[in-house]
Amino acid sequence: MTDQATRVVPAGWYQDPSDAEKVRWWNGIAWTDHTQDKPDLDAIAEAETAELEEKFAESAAVRSRVRVRSTSTSESWLLAFSPILLALGLLAAGWAWLYVSPQLLWVGVAVAVVYAFGVVVALLDRRKLRRWGHTAPGVILVILGAFVYLLGRAVRLKSWALPIVWLGLLVALVGGPAAAWFGGALPSVQLAVGIQAELRDELVGNGTASAVSCPPVADTTTVGSLYTCDVTLVDGSHKTLWVSIDSEQGDYSTSFAIN
Numbered sequence: 001m002t003d004q005a006t007r008v009v010p011a012g013w014y015q016d017p018s019d020a021e022k023v024r025w026w027n028g029i030a031w032t033d034h035t036q037d038k039p040d041l042d043a044i045a046e047a048e049t050a051e052l053e054e055k056f057a058e059s060a061a062v063r064s065r066v067r068v069r070s071t072s073t074s075e076s077w078l079l080a081f082s083p084i085l086l087a088l089g090l091l092a093a094g095w096a097w098l099y100v101s102p103q104l105l106w107v108g109v110a111v112a113v114v115y116a117f118g119v120v121v122a123l124l125d126r127r128k129l130r131r132w133g134h135t136a137p138g139v140i141l142v143i144l145g146a147f148v149y150l151l152g153r154a155v156r157l158k159s160w161a162l163p164i165v166w167l168g169l170l171v172a173l174v175g176g177p178a179a180a181w182f183g184g185a186l187p188s189v190q191l192a193v194g195i196q197a198e199l200r201d202e203l204v205g206n207g208t209a210s211a212v213s214c215p216p217v218a219d220t221t222t223v224g225s226l227y228t229c230d231v232t233l234v235d236g237s238h239k240t241l242w243v244s245i246d247s248e249q250g251d252y253s254t255s256f257a258i259n
Helices: 039-069 072-078 082-101 103-131 138-144 147-155 161-182 187-205
Strands: 014-015 018-025 029-037 209-214 226-233 238-245 250-257
Touching: 014 103, 072 082, 072 103, 072 161, 082 103, 082 161, 082 187, 103 138, 103 147, 138 147, 147 161, 187 209, 187 226, 187 238
Parallel strands: none
Antiparallel strands: 014 018, 018 029, 209 226, 226 238, 238 250
């Protein structure tokens, strides 16, 4: 008996020995009469790649939809907190009115800056909402101001937290102090501001000084109390002006300190 290794080829489609463009079925023992065109391996590979890319794109789209389901953006929260910027701007405008020059232009500049800030941030918020697939508020709402834009945004996106925050901050930071001021709840501050304005108008108006700076808050309601103001003379030198509260009605007298 001869020990000879026999190679067994498993059944399958193999290149046809008689035609390089076809494949023939090998049944594991012999060739059969079953033939077919040789498959285009490059086309199959491209099709499989395209299928994988399509599945990946669909998966990415699903992930994207899940990721941007929220309607909260950093820009929208900047708008919601914009009353803080308005309060700071009005405070700066009041300081400029008292210590630089009594012009309402300062208030106008403060309001204009806050408005411009709101327009830019609202436009950025609209762009992000559209990129996330949400229906953004119209441009006309941007022009009408931050609060109107946030209201329109809340109606479209069914989220009311932002306009509530905006309104609450406006009432707390602007409305509250304004009500206290006009309601007479800040007598010492009001008297100090009134004295500052009167002294500035008198001394700057008659040419004695170029600027007057008094404390914005002082114990000015106590009869007999004293505090000082800094007066910048027209030649650039400085003098100290004493202010004395003479009555509970806010009467006062002044005198320059003797150097």
